[in-house]
């Protein structure tokens with residue numbers, strides 16, 4: 001018996017997905033949908049395990065942003081223990097999250113999206129990747145790679161490993177930051193900031209060329225959700241949850257512990273993603289966007305001088321409350337800038353080197369929620385435990401799930417603009433993909449399982465027939 | 473006590489009469505893998521990892537309970553033994569849920585270390601994936617039956633060193649499991665003195681300190697042997 005192994009082409013979305021474009025009777029695009037068909041079972045198989053294992057377990061939900069899960073999980077753990085963690089532990093956790101935001105955004109911008117901006121959507125798929133970018137613009141590619149490396153080095157300095165650092169734990173963190181690592185990171189931070197500033201000014205130069213993309217790559221009014229500091233400052237680790245409408249009015253400030261009073265979760269029949277929505281508006285009107293775009297729309301200021309100056313210009317260019325998903329890229333760069341400024345501030349803080357890092361306690365709450373901002377958006381962990389700390393229920397709400405409906409709207413908008421008739425030409429396929437990539441979805445994460453599926457775009461006529469199909 | 477001479481792996485060695493082959497081999501820097509053996513407590517010969525070939529005997533013999541005898545010729549790493557050991561390890565891994573990457577004892581686990589040192593690169597049998605409970609009712613310690621290999625080291629350490637005999641084994645065959653008192657939750661086992669010797673004795677992440685997170689459970693197994701030696705030699709008094 002012979003076995004046939006098919007290796008599908010790797011695309012530049014992390015994880016894999018299927019997209020359906022539905023045509024109406026007149027062969028006009030009616031709607032587009034983004035299906036995620038990977039299996040999700042993570043919340044189920046954690047039940048019965050000690051809650052202390054969750055930080056390590058949930059880091060395995062996703063190899064792309066384990067740090068975010070570890071932080072949300074250990075924050076939930078802090079609540080179960082009913083402790084306030086030592087100040088140095090909180091600062092170190094913040095440092096790690098900033099490292100994570102830096103490395104993840106740098107990956108998204110430089111490796112995954114810059115090839116589109118700098119080489120063009122119509123350029124050959126064979127070169128429209130990071131290698132093509134290196135060939136075309138060594139400086140940008142090199143800076144981007146080093147910036148991402150800087151973020152990873154922060155994670156490694158704290159967690160000991162780049163990928164699954166079981167370092168942040170209920171009650172605090174396990175290890176201090178070694179002095180020589182701190183000094184090393186300090187020596188790298190200025191370069192990281194300069195690279196980011198250069199990328200921002202390069203991106204702004206390009207922005208005028210992208211007026212079309214800005215209009216069609218998912219520009220629509222929606223609600224936005226993110227954490228925000230109590231004083232209105234950009235926040236990534238703690239604070240309150242704020243939901244704003246498309247005009248920027250605050251709809252509600254939510255205590256993260258009570259998120260379920262305001263957020264419902266809808267299960268799509270054709271996708272394993274759960275789609276959360278704002279309960280007072282119902283489903284699907286209550287769909288909202290999370291991530292860099294939402295965070296920058298919600299905060300009043302970034303809280304660091306350079307990023308604050310950029311925020312002012314960003315809002316001028318984007319028209320106040322920014323509706324275009326294309327601006328996700330721009331927002332990401334400003335967040336990296338803010339992260340580098342904050343990283344420097346933290347590294348220079350003498351408190352950071354304290355060795356009081358972990359509060360010890362036993363179970364004092366039987367239910368808790370931990371919320372943090374992952375690079376892609378707000379991440380919720382919600383655990384119930386028994387008297388002995390064994391998990392009885394686990395719920396997670398992931399950024400990509402929250403952005404699922406807005407991603408559908410984005411693809412619909414792009415398809416309406418570029419798809420005419422019953423065929424899918426290659427450049428249009430790239431634009432659809434780039435539209436999704438603006439959200440930087442990580443699908444293995446949002447479905448809580450690692451699986452593989454090639455990106456498949458299908459054009460479906462009004463009678464239900466698949467009239468064209470494209471695969472990458 | 474008389475001295476005997478024997479050959480282990482082509483090396484001529486001498487031993488006290490009555491000494492176990494494992495003991496003699498270790499004295500002579502010959503490594504025989506073990507799992508249920510623990511310095512300081514009696515032998516159970518339960519894991520069969522220490523099996524060796526003795527010329528003239530068709531059966532494989534566990535080195536931890538086989539006595540050295542005059543003229544014995546012993547082989548510790550024949551292809552057959554290597555294959556048997558790997559198979560035994562694979563059976564351990566299939567029987568319960570050993571997921572090193574998320575285990576509290578990751579990198580401090582004897583089972584994991586043996587799988588690596590004995591070249592167990594994959595498991596050829598289907599995993600059984602049993603649904604086994606975790607008992608964290610004790611204030612300080614917990615037991616995860618998913619990681620238990622039934623070596624009974626905890627049972628022997630508790631009985632022979634601490635003298636509490638909180639631990640025992642209940643059930644038969646694949647349904648066996650270690651219990652505290654009369655299969656009560658550990659937190660309700662009145663005989664337990666909370667000394668933590670069982671936790672140190674355990675080769676895997678089955679017994680752990682509460683609150684431990686991934687790869688955090690370091691174990692000090694030598695301390696048990698130290699306690700036994702000190703007591704026997706009355707080191708406290710002199």
Ligand code: SF4
Nearest residue numbers: 620621623624626674
């Ligand atoms: S709990 Fe540990 S020491 Fe006790 S029998 Fe199981 S594996 Fe051996």
Ligand code: FES
Nearest residue numbers: 508517519520536
């Ligand atoms: S060590 Fe000899 S049988 Fe386990």
